[in-house]
Amino acid sequence: MKGLYCKLGEANELKFIIQETSIAATIGDHQVKVQVKGCSLSPVDIKLCEDLKLQRERVPVGREIAGIVLQVGPKVTFFHPDDEVVGILPLEAEMSGLCDVVLVDEYNLVQKPEKVSWFEAAGAIKDGLRAYTxxxxxxxxxxxxxxxxxxxxxxxxxxxxxxxxxHGVKVLATAISPDDQKFLEQLRPSVGKKIKPRVIGVWDSKVDLVDSCLEETGGLGVDIVIDAGVRLYEEEPEVKKHLPHKHDIISLLAVGGHWVTTEDNLQLDPPDSRALFLKAASISFLNEEVWEASRSRQGRYLRILMKALGPLCS
Incomplete structure (x- = not known):
């Protein structure tokens, strides 16, 4: 069978190749053989693999899978043949999720909800893990x-x-284009209170993110911010022009607020740290891959995977 893999080419460009691969003849004690019905193609983080000393000539592509259990190892307790499952292959996995059949540890899988399709499950599992984390x-x-x-x-x-x-939280959301704003304004949550998010169209140069957030909160600021990247400097590449500056996020945080950032090279100047100190605010770095780093959190990780698909069931 064939799988999709990538490798670094010249000038650090990713090259994707289709490669013949085979599955092991024997199944491990805690392994599950899964027939893949759906697979999601998330970006490959080569830098993270290098940081974790997982460099390989060819890195498998497609880690989020959904499928049917064909066979289980002798010590598997969570699953049985014909169960419908969804999960994320570990970073050190040798097989691509685009293979017809994969072998995966039972502790990386959960039962797929009946109301969720194969493609929805595979497409939402990692984003759900990220959001829930x-x-x-x-x-x-x-x-x-x-x-x-x-x-x-x-x-x-x-x-x-x-x-x-x-969970009964008031939501403000930014839109980086008129189309995104229209989509968010029509979004009617399928769970919890049927309240639309307040949309802030940052694509419009006349809209100020800080002023909009303070206006919506009566000048108190926002309790939680989850970013999608930030600008560290005033002069940034064109692709980052829609991102807020780090100082803007600190300015709109409430007292005791919390900033969850995806910016892995965030740098704070002394005035920024002073502003966070005065507000008793805090920062966390969002890296959903960290769940694989500790076996003691495996149970919590699996519970999150199950809950992450909850909105799709409503």
Missing amino acids: ALHTLARVAVGQTLLVLDGASSVGVLTIQLAHY
Whole structure:
């Protein structure tokens, strides 16, 4: 059978290749053989693999899978043949999720909800994990808080909005284009209170993000911010022009607020740190891959995978 792999080419460009691969003849004690019905093609983070010493000549593409269990190892307790499952292949996996059949540890899979299709399950599992990790594990979201979701029309943004509404959180979301704004304004959450998010069209140069957030919160600021990247300097490449400056995010945070960032090279100047100190605010770095780093959190990781698909069932 064939799988999709990538490798670094000249000038650090990713090259994708289709390669013949075979599955092991024997199945491990805690392994599950899955016939893949749906697979999601998320971006390949080569830098993360290098940081974790997982460099390989060819990296498998397609880690989020949904499928049917064909066979289970002798010590598998969670699954049985013909079960419908969904999960994320670990970073060190040797097989591509685009293969017809894959072998995966049982602790990387959960039962697929009946109401969710194969493609919905595979497409939403990682974004759901990211959203749930940001809201619950890092931000400790609570009823009555105000949340700002940057780039709310993105796949992660939409799931974050749905999960936040489920927990009674007031949601503000930014739109980076007129089409995104129209989409968000028509978005009616399927869970929790049927309240539309307040959309801030940052694509319009006349709209000020900080002023809009303070106006919506009566000058108190936002309790939680989940970004989609930030500008570290005033002069940034054109592709980052729609991103807010780090100082803007700090300025709109409420007292005791929490900023969840996806910016892995965030740098704070002393005035920024002073402003965070005065507000007793905090910052967390969002990296959903960290769940694989500790076996002691495996149970919590699996519970999150199951809950992450909850909005799709409503």
